[in-house]
Amino acid sequence: MPDARPDDTDLPVQRQLTLDLGTPPPATFDNFFAAGNHEVIARLRELEGALAAGPVADRTFYVWGEPGSGRSHLLQALTHEANGHARYLSPQSALNAFGFDPRVTLYAIDDCDRLSPAQQIALFNLFNEVRAHPTSALVATGNDAPLALTVREDLRTRLGWGLVFHLQPLSDDAKASVLKHAARERGIVLAEDVPGYLLTHFRRDMPSLMALLDELDRFSLEQKRAVTRPLLRAMLQQTGRAAPLASIATDDPPAQTPAADSACAAPDNAPTRFK
Template sequence: MQRQLTLDLGTPPPATFDNFFAASNHELVTRLRELEGALAAGPVADRTFYIWGEPGSGRSHLLKALVHEATGRARFLSPQSALTAYVFDPRVTLYAIDDSDGLSGAQQIALFNLFNEVRAHPTSALVATGSAPPMGLEVREDLRTRLGWGLVFHLAALTDEGKASVLKHAARERGIALADDLPAYLLTHFRRDMPSLMALLDELDRFSLEQKRAVTLTLLRNMTKSARASDNDEAPADPPPAPDPATTDLLGDPLSLDSVSAPPETASTRFK
């Protein structure tokens, strides 16, 4: 397996609905984008969502976008969140629970109670994600049932062909003439999630302007070499080797040659 390369492209951009590539998931993205406004406008029939999909499909991205773009109070929860974070707060409008099938037993009970509280308060909504449809989740039966009560969406991940098409489209929007073999190379050797690929495309665009050259595979390789060279220049020098304990005294000072005796030729060698 080829090792995937990474470049230090700085802090990744925040997850937003704009930098999520919806493909066949337009209905879901539209509903999530409009959810907070719908809650403010009046009673909403569908206020609980469950989103499932394979790793890399963008489940976490959508939840973080929901919280990031909320104008009111929103809370992102995951298996790493404290148990107290699952306590209902009427001031919180949106609850976003990631990887619900990874929750501990106590967290599952807390999410079950939180789900019931949200259902009882018409001004709040809950969006949860998992790796399988509700009936396939390895969680408590009562929680599994609750997660299947609301709207359930399967988040379809982009295929490699879809990712390549997105990259080509984004390149055209930036006025970049992207070499035909470049998208496949990026998908093979670099991070495959779309935010990372788009950040890499932006970096390639900047580097091509600096070099006054077209965006080709050769330019990409030159950019990675430049990034590695920069990393090596900034790397600290190797520390000096530790002194050999056989040639130092208890304080680490070198012993004189006369005081270092060679082992007798008859010494045992069974511990070599």
Template sequence: MRQLLLDLIAEKPQTLANFEAGKNAELYQLLCRLAAHPEDSRERFVYLWGRAGAGKTHLLRSLAVLPHARYIDAASAAEACCYDPAIRIYLLDDCEQLSPQAQIAAFNLFNEVREHGALMITGGAVPPAVLPVREDLRTRLGWGLIYQVHELSDEEKIAALSQAAATRGLAVSPGVLPYLITHFERDMRSLSAMLDALDRYSLETQRPITLPLLRDLLQLEDDTKP
């Protein structure tokens, strides 16, 4: 069961189209504009911050599919934070996890991006002013626009999942979605994958999507955890 969920999550690419904006409408519109016309942006630097599961990585990976874009995670930053004239959009994630060597590389990349007019969008768990990084890099991360990425409320998650179920013609009993969001992973990608798994499990067992079916599925998921 757990492998099925992992496969379903992997099947769902992180795109701007499947990001539930919620309270992040202004940020979402900005990133849509940057995706459509990155060369027209007057902003060279954007920093996204928020708690785990809010959607920072989703947004950065959504932009990584653009031509001439490079996604950089903290683990690879020491090597990947190097300027390349062919890359116009740099997407640096998990800034709070940057190693000392990676911080030097990121600082140098900021300067190159500024000099050559490229675009750099970064993400971290906290605002740049309190990031546990060297002072010169902290200052660079504070350049440009700063957005907090707000996690969806439980009501917004239920509404989004209900809409997804309705679009697919799934009959989901009352109580299923409220129970799901309080007894499973909190991010929308995992929740959407569980909705897909419920659909498959319902078809396999010839049972309606009810709370007992969800509980059985969650128990199967727990039983197959390593």
């Protein structure tokens, strides 16, 4: 008779609590690093209140930027702070979720460029419904400006009708600041040299950097140690990723290799608020 495999109830209580503590904080406007994007943040932050106060001239928005620019973060912040009157939609959403509901004030549609043909038709219809109802608004995001989007022509035209904002990419200094701020939110004791080291030796896009920080957060809680370069090395060894990054123990910055690049990358289809 084979040995019974222990289920989650057999894990030590302390370990379960430690894993629970590693949950990243929700996306908000306060924890979005504005950089050069103050106008779009102000517009989105005030949108729900403006709708409640009366007629709003600009009720459709399209926000675009490169991967890691924070498009998903802004949409999730919008829905998080909308008091239950917003609906977040993405390529993973069911087709019927794109239907208009008069009880929904804000529609937030992520990754328009990845919507299926049927979802694109549904979004086109939703866009028209929102335009016909002055108490609702729609905010969509994509990876390129409206004219360059690989979507239906009629949907591309609709997305360009309203206000269009291009999210400015973060500099390396800004990315380091984001990592430090995210660490403080999680209560992580982060060594001063860790953000710069991550930017030098790993993938530099924010989804990958934040995925690595979240992994370090969980590992540091389990180990009850501050996040330092030795802790990073220990985590990589435990997860079987130490070989491509063996030089991490030295102070000489090695050239980034494809193996190191892929080892710490966030999967392209992984849900993240840092797109």
